[in-house]
Amino acid sequence: MRRLLLFVSTTSYRTDAFLAAASELGEPVSLVVASDRRNALEHLTGGSTFAVDFEDADRTLAAVARNADRFGAIGAVVSADDESNLVAARTAEALGLPFHSVPSVEAAGDKLVARRALRDAGIPGPKFAALSVGDGVERAVEQAARLPWPRVLKPTGLSMSRGVLRVDDEAAFREGFARIGRLLARTGGDQVLAETYLHGDEVAVEGLMDHGELLVLAVFDKPEPLVGPTFEETLYITPSRHPESLQAAVLDVVRQGCAALGLRHGPVHAEVRLTQEGPVLLEVAARSIGGQCSRVFTWALGQSLEGLIYRQALGLPLTVPAQLRAAGVLMLPVPRAGELVRVDTAAAESVPGVRAVSITHPPGAAVPLPDGDRYLGFVFADAGTPSEVESILRMAWGRIVVDMQ
C-alpha cells in the first residue's frame, strides 16, 4: 500500500478535507499525519499520527525516521499549510521525493525574499523597501521615503492578508506601522515590506507545478474591490470573466514568478493585480488555497483539490476538465472586532444555488479581525455562469445576520 505523509497544522481549516480526500482516491493509500501538536489518541494510531516541531526540520526528520519503523516507507509528502511547508520540503528532500525545493519554499514564504527574487528575475512589480519594526518608525519613514503614495505595508512572514494595510499619507503610515508592530509582537517577526499600492482588479490563480510546468486548476475573479485600508478576502468566483488574452497574460506572470522562485513541484496559489500596465504578480505561495475555500473545487471541477494534490504527489494520473463549472466562495468578513453572539444563516442557505454555509466561529468566541487569523465562515455556490454565482453569493451575504457585542 502507498504511504503518504501529510504535514498539517493542528489548527488548520484544511485537516478535514485532506483526511477525507485520502479515502476518495480510488487507490489504497495509508495516510500518515504529522502535526505540530500531539493528538490525544496518538498512542492508538500505530505511529500513523505523531507530533513534530515545524520550526525544527532536523527533529522532524528524526521523528519521521523513528516512526517509519512502525508505518513503513513513505511514498509521497504533502503539506497543507504555510506553517508546515518548510519541514515538508526538508522531509521530501531527505526522502528523495518530489516536492517544491527547500530554497523555493523559503523564498515563497517570505514576502521580502520573494519580492527581491521577482525583481532580480526582471518580473514587473511594485517599488518596495524593507523595514524593521525594531528600528522604529522614524527609520521606517526614512527608508520608505522614495516610494510614492499610496503605499501598502505587509509583515513579510504572514499570509492570508494578515496585517496588510494600505496607507495614503505619512500619518497613516506611522499608525499602520505601529499596528503591524503590535501584531508582530503577538505572532513573532520583525520585518515589514513597504510597497507602492497598485490600482486595479485582482485575480487569484490556483495550480499545480508539475516538474516545472504549471497545471492551471482555476483563475478566480475577486469582484469585491480590494482597495484597503485592509485587504480581507471575500468573493472568489471561477471561471474568470476577464478576457482570455488577459488571463493568458496573468498565467504568464505566474509561470515567470514560479520559475523565479524555483517552485517546481506541488501546489501554488498566486495573487495578481491587473494594472493598466498589465498583470503584476503580488505573490505566489507554495501551497494551495487557504481556509475552507478549496471546497469550491468540488463544484467547479467535480473533484476535491486535496485529492488532486494527493494524486500528483503519488504520481497518479491527473484528470482536470478543460471547462470549469461556474462556482464561487464567499469568505465571510467580520463586521468589527468583538464577541460573537450568533450567526443566523438560515435565510442565506435558502438562496437557490447556495451549496453550503459553514460558520467557523462558535457563539461566544472573541473575533479579532482584520488582524486575526480566522474567517467568520464560508458560503459556497454554483450556477450556470460566474455572474449568477456572484449574484447568489451577494444575495446570501446580504441575508446572513451577524450578531456581535
Added chain:
Amino acid sequence: MRRKIMKLLQTEINPYVSSHGGSIDIEDFVDGNVYIRMSGGCQGCGAASVTLKQGVEKTLREHFGDKIKEVIDLTDHGAGSDPYYAPSK
C-alpha cells in the same frame, strides 16, 4: 454491538480524549456504520478529524474488524464553544 462499541469508547478512547476536555459517544450503529458525537474539547477542535480517522476508526477496526464499515461524525463542530485546538487559517 452498540454496547461493545460504547464500552470500548469508555475504556480505550475517552480516558485519553478527556485529557483534552473532550468526550466521544456512540449515537447509533446501523449496517456497520458507527454514528458518533463529540463533545467538550473535541467539539470544534481542529484535530477532531485526525482523532476520529486515525484514532477512533483505527481502534474500532482493530477490535471489531470488518464489522466496522465507517465511523460517521454527527457532531455540530460549528457550535463547539471550547475546542481544545481552535481552527484558524
